[in-house]
Amino acid sequence: MLYSSVNNIKIKELAKLKNKKYRDKEGLFLIEGEHLVKEAYNSGYLKELLLLENTNFNLEIETNYITKNVLKYLTNVETPTGIIGICKRKNMRLNGKKLLVLDSIQxxxxxxxxxxxxxxxxxxxIIINDKCVDIYSDKVIRSSQGMIFKTNIIKEDLHSFITKIKGQIPIYGTKVTGGKDLKTLEKISEFAIIMGNEGNGVDPKLLDLCDEYLYIPMxxxxxxxxxxxxxSIIxxxxxx
Amino acid sequence: MLYSSVNNIKIKELAKLKNKKYRDKEGLFLIEGEHLVKEAYNSGYLKELLLLENTNFNLEIETNYITKNVLKYLTNVETPTGIIGICKRKNMRLNGKKLLVLDSIQxxxxxxxxxxxxxxxxxxxIIINDKCVDIYSDKVIRSSQGMIFKTNIIKEDLHSFITKIKGQIPIYGTKVTGGKDLKTLEKISEFAIIMGNEGNGVDPKLLDLCDEYLYIPMxxxxxxxxxxxxxSIIxxxxxx
Structure with a gap:
């Protein structure tokens, strides 16, 4: 069908997904553009497609159409492509023994x-805490270039999490000075590496739980x- | 002195520096915040300091004061610190034999x-071309964390530049497939490495001039x- 009014109940509900609170409540999020929509489709995240009327784009998924004013109402970008995907979150679980722990990346x-x-x-x-930016925000998804659909991310209290895995997997922290030169690190196949906030770095209480510290020579x-x-370098x- | 009006000629001229055209014409650019201003001062870029009235911040440089409305008029950020630096560009020249060539980073x-x-x-x-984003824009300077004041950047026609240095310094390009695994690269002390635009990569005509191609295994x-x-990894x- 064609949605032509921003007062339509479904469209109003979708627009609310710009807000983290609603994304969390509904378990849904929006994406835009051919590349992201294809990645979401291939990874089983895509639930429904909304196309600007007369846009030619085919996927085997429920597809509806929107008018220009509705597109403008839903989009997060200045020059929208006319291809919007409604995605459903997946339940994810801790998996594997190569772990990246992110403390308050904002x-x-x-x-x-x-x-x-x-x-x-x-x-x-990837293990994040609740001080990290919402991974389902449009800017995160865009910067990830759709790789968010190919990764496994869980949210935990990091102190409890690190305490729980301590002794099972070597835990690495980063320090600007001290620790081991990253270039001298031997090959390891199991690890948890903790990276921290842009301004403040890793919470000292988490750093205390690390088995070893790394630094990047510079x-x-x-x-x-x-x-x-x-x-990325690590x-x-x-x-x- | 205290500038209290956005109609003051000097303040109007400074506000124009938000625009690349005026930055180029005047050879000046504005920066904000204690960290950047100190870095600019230490590197000899700072020409004058503008402080929100009653702000306590001392540097041995001409210092004037501005009212809140003038600060709001000049700032690029939502929550300005009240510390604005007026910087003068330096003339830079090609220096050294570790060169980074940037093709149209936007x-x-x-x-x-x-x-x-x-x-x-x-x-x-660093050698940039005129399709690169202006390095004196406030977002570039902020993202550089003030490192722009510690580096040497020149603008060139890249095709002419690479042709000129060809044979004197090994020239490396990047290719997603093909070329040499970055991890197997021997130590080199002289190089020009070319990196390209976010969407399109390096101009094929420039790639053709490279002596060797690198890829990051992933x-x-x-x-x-x-x-x-x-x-950064390279x-x-x-x-x-």
């Missing part, structure tokens, strides 16, 4: 980049790297 | 991240990495 671009690199470098599960003129970059090295 | 966050990583991993000169589920991440490996 920038959506960084979160998306980290998710993208986690797929590239074979992380089994010029002393530079205090630190972007957290998306630092995480994951790159750990997949040796 | 996202300011990526450009800032790359600048930050370039300082961390000892790049001597899971086939992931097509590519964020360009800031890919650049620079990290090259500084072995």
């Amino acid at each position: 920038d959506p671009g960084n979160m998306g980049t980290i998710i993208r690199s986690s797929v590239a470098f074979n992380i089994d599960t 010029n002393k003129n530079c205090e630190s790297l972007n957290v998306g970059v630092a995480t 994951l790159y090295e750990l997949t040796k | 996202d300011p966050g990526n450009m800032g991240t790359i600048i930050r990583s370039s300082v961390a991993f000892n790049i001597d000169t 899971n086939k589920n992931c097509e590519s990495l964020n360009v800031g991440v890919a650049t 620079l990290y490996e090259l500084t072995k």
